[in-house]
Amino acid sequence: MELQLALDLVDIPQAKKLVKEVEAFIDIVEIGTPVVINEGLRAVKEIKEAFPNLRVLADLKIMDAAGYEVMKASEAGADIVTVLGASEDMTIKGAVEEARKQGKQILVDMISVKNLEQRAQEIDALGVDYICVHTGYDLQAVGKNSFEDLLTIKRVVKQAKTAIAGGIKLSTLPEVIKANPDLVIVGGGITGQEDKQAAAAEMQQLIKQGS
Numbered sequence: 001m002e003l004q005l006a007l008d009l010v011d012i013p014q015a016k017k018l019v020k021e022v023e024a025f026i027d028i029v030e031i032g033t034p035v036v037i038n039e040g041l042r043a044v045k046e047i048k049e050a051f052p053n054l055r056v057l058a059d060l061k062i063m064d065a066a067g068y069e070v071m072k073a074s075e076a077g078a079d080i081v082t083v084l085g086a087s088e089d090m091t092i093k094g095a096v097e098e099a100r101k102q103g104k105q106i107l108v109d110m111i112s113v114k115n116l117e118q119r120a121q122e123i124d125a126l127g128v129d130y131i132c133v134h135t136g137y138d139l140q141a142v143g144k145n146s147f148e149d150l151l152t153i154k155r156v157v158k159q160a161k162t163a164i165a166g167g168i169k170l171s172t173l174p175e176v177i178k179a180n181p182d183l184v185i186v187g188g189g190i191t192g193q194e195d196k197q198a199a200a201a202e203m204q205q206l207i208k209q210g211s
């Protein structure tokens with residue numbers, strides 16, 4: 001089980017400072033969608049250059065023209081690129097094809113997918129690397145989480161690795177770990193803490209114990 005730090009509400013200098021604090025405790029650093037919107041793929045490039053030993057995920061949430069966008073993110077240094085599970089199969093296939101060419105990986109974000117069980121099985125058959133259940137900020141705000149959804153994909157996904165994102169905190173991490181996903185994605189649960197290093201260290205410790 002690995003830990004991914006999601007950076008959403010920072011600029012590039014703040015991102016570098018944050019990653020420096022917690023780099024010993026994380027496996028993957030995510031350049032979140034808002035950061036890409038604000039800073040472009042330059043954020044991916046600068047973080048990869050500053051932290052070559054960490055894998056970098058570009059959270060582009062691709063919905064179309066995936067081949068081109070995966071190529072651009074790869075050129076910027078992304079190791080993993082996200083595509084939406086709600087997009088067309090041919091979009092996801094295009095993403096996988098380009099990722100294979102570039103030696104990169106694809107994480108499919110199942111945010112807003114209603115027929116999760118069926119769609120996860122279909123996407124698993126397309127050869128993606130990760131399938132991620134995700135409760136976005138808007139649904140987190142009304143008290144939702146993805147813990148049930150994680151159990152669903154754990155049951156039906158046979159090839160891809162499983163991941164979970166959305167509002168995970170130190171207090172809810174043990175419940176997540178029990179379901180044994182391959183990847184746990186945490187943003188505010190680390191970045192919103194006074195002592196970010198301590199939060200990341202504690203999370204890594206729990207994950208190691210649970211793996």
Ligand SMILES: O=C(CO)[C@H](O)[C@H](O)COP(=O)(O)O
Pocket residue numbers: 006007008030032033059135136137165166167168185186187188189
């Ligand atoms: O992709 C995202 C929002 O769309 C976030 O990066 C993801 O939800 C993790 O952040 P948090 O733990 O703060 O919810």
